[in-house]
Amino acid sequence: xxxxxxxxxxxxxxxxxxxxxxxxxxxxxxxxxxxxxxxxxxxxxxxxxxxxxxxxxxxxxxxxxxxxxxxxxxxxxxxxxxxxxxxxxxxxxxxxxxxxxxxxxxxxxxxxxxxxxxxxxxxxxxxxxxxxxxxxxxxxxxxxxxxxxxxxxxxxxxxxxxxxx
Amino acid sequence: xxxxxxxxxxxxxxxxxxxxxxxxxxxxxxxxxxxxxxxxxxxxxxxxxxxxxxxxxxxxxxxxxxxxxxxxxxxxxxxxxxxxxxxxxxxxxxxxxxxxxxxxxxxxxxxxxxxxxxxxxxxxxxxxxxxxxxxxxxxxxxxxxxxxxxxxxxxxxxxxxxxxxxxxxxxxxxxxxxxxxxxxxxxxxxxxxxxxxxxxxxxxxxxxxxxxxxxxxxxxxxxxxxxxxxxxxxxxxxxxxxxxxxxxxxxxxxxxxxxxxxxxxxxxxxxxxxxxxxxxxxxxxxxxxxxxxxxxxxxxxxxxxxxxxxxxxxxxxxxxxxxxxxxxxxxxxxxxxxxxxxxxxxxxxxxxxxxxxxxxxxxxxxxxxxxxxxxxxxxxxxxxxxxxxxxxxxxxxxxxxxxxxxxxxxxxxxxxxxxxxxxxxxxxx
Numbered sequence: 001x002x003x004x005x006x007x008x009x010x011x012x013x014x015x016x017x018x019x020x021x022x023x024x025x026x027x028x029x030x031x032x033x034x035x036x037x038x039x040x041x042x043x044x045x046x047x048x049x050x051x052x053x054x055x056x057x058x059x060x061x062x063x064x065x066x067x068x069x070x071x072x073x074x075x076x077x078x079x080x081x082x083x084x085x086x087x088x089x090x091x092x093x094x095x096x097x098x099x100x101x102x103x104x105x106x107x108x109x110x111x112x113x114x115x116x117x118x119x120x121x122x123x124x125x126x127x128x129x130x131x132x133x134x135x136x137x138x139x140x141x142x143x144x145x146x147x148x149x150x151x152x153x154x155x156x157x158x159x160x161x162x163x164x165x
Numbered sequence: 166x167x168x169x170x171x172x173x174x175x176x177x178x179x180x181x182x183x184x185x186x187x188x189x190x191x192x193x194x195x196x197x198x199x200x201x202x203x204x205x206x207x208x209x210x211x212x213x214x215x216x217x218x219x220x221x222x223x224x225x226x227x228x229x230x231x232x233x234x235x236x237x238x239x240x241x242x243x244x245x246x247x248x249x250x251x252x253x254x255x256x257x258x259x260x261x262x263x264x265x266x267x268x269x270x271x272x273x274x275x276x277x278x279x280x281x282x283x284x285x286x287x288x289x290x291x292x293x294x295x296x297x298x299x300x301x302x303x304x305x306x307x308x309x310x311x312x313x314x315x316x317x318x319x320x321x322x323x324x325x326x327x328x329x330x331x332x333x334x335x336x337x338x339x340x341x342x343x344x345x346x347x348x349x350x351x352x353x354x355x356x357x358x359x360x361x362x363x364x365x366x367x368x369x370x371x372x373x374x375x376x377x378x379x380x381x382x383x384x385x386x387x388x389x390x391x392x393x394x395x396x397x398x399x400x401x402x403x404x405x406x407x408x409x410x411x412x413x414x415x416x417x418x419x420x421x422x423x424x425x426x427x428x429x430x431x432x433x434x435x436x437x438x439x440x441x442x443x444x445x446x447x448x449x450x451x452x453x454x455x456x457x458x459x460x461x462x463x464x465x466x467x468x469x470x471x472x473x474x475x476x477x478x479x480x481x482x483x484x485x486x487x488x489x490x491x492x493x494x495x496x497x498x499x500x501x502x503x504x505x506x507x508x509x510x511x512x513x514x515x516x517x518x519x520x521x522x523x524x525x526x527x528x529x530x531x532x533x534x535x536x537x538x539x540x541x542x543x544x545x546x547x548x549x550x551x552x553x554x555x556x557x558x559x560x561x562x563x564x565x566x567x568x569x570x571x572x573x574x575x576x577x578x579x580x581x582x583x584x585x586x587x588x589x590x591x592x593x594x
Contacts, residue, residue, distance in 0.1 A: 048311055048321055050273070054304060103290065110293040111301055 006157045007060035010115065011042040011149060014049070014066040014101065020132040021074070021125030024142065025065040027134070028121075031146040040153055049104045056108055061117035061156040063149055066101060067138070068122035075137035077145055080120040087120060117159070119152055121145050185569060186416070187554055194558070197550035199543055199573070201417040209533045217243050217502055217528035218329060224520075224535070225323045228579060230273065233266040233314060234513030236327040237388055238520040238535070243329040245403075246507025246524055249500050254493040255331040256388075257486045258317060261341075262324070263387045263511070264483040265313025268306055268351065269321075270514040271434075271472040271479075274577040275358060276303025279469050282571040283365040299361050302354045306476060309351040312344050313483060331497030341487045348487070352480040356452060359473035363456035368568070370553060371463040374545065375424060376436035379512050385444040385478060386437065388511045393440055394430065403508040405519050411536060422541040429544035432516025433576065434471040435462055449478045465549055465575040472577075502528025513538050515577055539578045546576055 013029035016022045029044040036042060041059070045052060056062060068078060080087065087102035099107065101120070108114035123145060126135040184200040208227055212220060220239045225232035237259060244251060251259070276299060277289040286292040293300040311321040316336050318324020326333050377398065379390030393399045398408050409430075411420040424430050442450065442460040453474045462471055504526040510519045516538030523532040553572045557565045 048307075050277075050304060050307055052308070054301070054308060107290045107293060107300070110290060111297050111304075 006039065007159055008058065009040045009153050009156050010056065010059040010062045011036065011040060011153065012062060012064045013042070013044045014046070014064060016046050018130060020127045020129050021123075021135050021138040022067045022128050023134060024067045024123045024125065024138050024145075027139065027142045028065045028145050028149065031142050032149060035146065035150050036153055037157070040157075049101065050099055053104055053108050053111070053113055056115060057113040059115040061119075061159075062115040063119045063121065063152055063156075064101060065121045065123075065145060065149065067125040067128075069124075070126055071124055073137070074124055074126035074135050075139075075141040076124040077141055077148070078120075078122040078124070079148065080122065082118040082120065117156055119156075121148065185550065185573070187550070187565070187569070189558060192558060194551045194555045197547045197554065197569075198416045199547055199550075201419045201543075209535060212522075212530050212533040215530050217500075217522075217524055217530065220522070220530065220533075221327045221329070222323075222325060225325075225327075227535070227537070229322050230270050230579065231266055231513050231515070232323050233262050233318065233327075234511055234518050235535070236324065237263060237511045238509040238513075238518050239522075240327060240329050240509070241388065241511065242507040242509030242520040242522050243524075244500065244507070245509060246505040246522060247500055247503050249330060249498060251331055251498055254491060255335070255496075255498065257490065258332065258335060260387050261483055261486045262314055262317040262327070264479040264486070265310045265317070267310070267387075267479040267514050268355075268476055268483075269310025269314065270577075271476045272303045272306035272310060272355075272358070274514075275362060275469055275472050275476070276300055276306075278577070279472075279574050280362065280365075282574060283362075283367070283466075283469070299358065302358055306351050306354050306358070309344070309347045309480075312347060316340050316344060328497055330500040331493075331495070333496060335492055335496045337492060338490060341490055345484060345487045348480050348484050352477065352484065355473065355476040355480050359452060359456050359470065359477055362469050362473050365469070367464060367466045368553070369464075370466060370549075372465070372549060372552060374431040374435070374463060375427065375429070376439045377424075377430045377432050377517065377541070378437040378440045379510065379517060380440055381444065383444070385441050385482070386512050392510060392517065394424070395440065396424075396427070398424070402510040402519070405508070405510065405521075405536070409536075409541075411540065417543065419540050419543060420536075421543050422536055423544055429548050430541065431545045432538050432541045433468070434475055434514075434516075435465065435468050436516065437512060438462065438471045438474065445474075445478060446481065449474060449481065452477055465572065468575050468577075502526065515539060515579060516541060537579070539576070542576050542578065546573055546578065549575070 013025040015025035017026050026044050105114055123138060123141050125138055186198045188195045212223060221236040224235035224239045227235050281288055281292045284292060314324055315321040319326035375394050375396050377394045379386035380393040381390035391399055391401060400408055408425060409422055410425050411422045414421050439461040456470050458470055504524060506523050508521050510517050518538055519536040521534045522530055525531055549572050550569055553568055554565055557568060
């Protein structure tokens with residue numbers, strides 16, 4: 001006999017609310033409140049990603065939302081599926097005492113604590129200055145990112161894991 | 166005259182930005198200059214005109230890895246200026262949050278930044294392929310240290326719950342009992358980490374350092390004590406400038422601190438351990454001896470073992486404090502501003518961090534001065550580099566570069582704190 005179980009999904013929203021557009025991930029977390037199934041874990045993180053990597057173990061899928069360096073246009077949303085793409089590494093420019101998301105995921109994969117499926121939503125920022133308000137174009141991307149995350153969560157949960165009993 | 170240059174444009178696994186120039190003549194390293202080009206951050210200037218109560222939150226921003234050190238130095242200096250003493254459980258809680266910082270800072274450096282040097286890996290991610298258990302161990306220790314800081318400081322980076330006189334809020338027993346369970350496992354993890362690093366192969370290198378650290382009558386030092394050295398310095402914290410001076414050097418945006426009329430000195434784990442071995446519990450002393458350490462260690466490469474010893478100590482000390490904890494009636498004792506000057510000095514993970522503030526009658530900061538550990542260690546780092554590089558001059562530039570980088574990481578330097586890192590150039594003539 002075989003049973004099916006919904007896959008465990010973790011949503012991680014990253015950012016610093018005091019650094020302008022860097023807070024976009026945390027705004028998405030607020031927007032997602034009440035929109036996700038109750039068995040989906042959501043974590044808002046503005047501190048140390050290293051100490052939380054152990055908490056990724058046991059999840060089948062993870063969706064990360066973070067601000068990205070300016071590239072083309074503020075507020076532009078980039079969706080990266082790590083099944084088909086890689087995040088650039090060694091991009092943590094200011095500190096050796098903190099890992100960037102790409103390095104953290106690489107380390108978690110080596111340590112076998114990384115979820116099998118990982119999606120990244122990166123919102124292009126315009127400015128990361130301390131104490132400045134969020135750029136309107138970046139703030140305007142919050143609703144769309146949240147909607148995409150809701151759809152991805154539903155899809156990721158539907159990838160049914162068959163458990164032999 | 167032939168000149169050869171080896172350049173390291175960026176030193177990995179340290180905090181901040183700098184470069185290193187080695188000047189070689191007649192087969193000898195003449196000078197080693199650590200060129201710190203991180204922009205000055207002007208914290209002392211921006212503290213002027215601010216209220217005394219704002220200082221702990223401002224100085225916490227100096228460093229993301231050791232904010233507690235800056236907060237503790239500041240609150241002790243403020244209290245020193247107004248004649249307030251904080252004792253009992255509030256004093257114990259300050260020691261407890263500092264244990265959290267030692268655990269997270271040392272665990273990060275030992276596992277993620279320093280261990281790859283000894284095992285021949287470019288970074289901790291590559292090292293994790295073969296030593297995953299120890300990387301998990303280090304990450305678990307860091308998480309436990311962060312947890313202590315979060316409970317007592319309100320958040321794990323740049324905590325916001327420290328104030329002159331104590332805290333804005335003190336934890337309930339149940340909050341600390343929860344982290345105590347994690348600390349018991351952390352102690353086991355720390356002992357495992359200590360035994361692992363003790364198996365590393367260390368370069369044969371020793372220097373006759375002048376060790377400088379705090380010394381307390383009863384405790385392994387964290388927040389209090391007299392400033393002592395192994396060369397007869399034994400002074401009150403307020404008298405720091407009677408024995409030490411900071412100097413501008415052309416090649417660094419960070420000041421260099423020296424002992425007056427003598428020169429370089431060493432702060433940090435090696436100094437703290439050598440001057441306070443007798444203040445460690447017998448259980449921790451026994452673990453240190455089993456790891457191959459005597460009561461004094463002069464090999465800077467073995468500082469990784471001393472850091473691991475200090476992680477064990479911090480875990481045990483945190484458990485002791487929690488076991489004795491009873492929530493105090495008030496989260497802080499009253500601190501009323503008055504005109505005056507106050508001094509504070511505590512043992513940051515990287516060594517003593519000295520503060521001096523002048524206040525107006527209403528508590529406004531008239532002047533501030535902060536001497537971080539990495540500034541104090543810079544002359545010693547440069548002296549180490551001369552000693553380490555000289556026997557290697559017949560070897561390839563890559564070998565010299567690698568060993569010099571490892572030597573600098575012996576110090577776990579925080580350039581961001583000191584001004585604040587590494588390009589290496591070897592000039593051979």
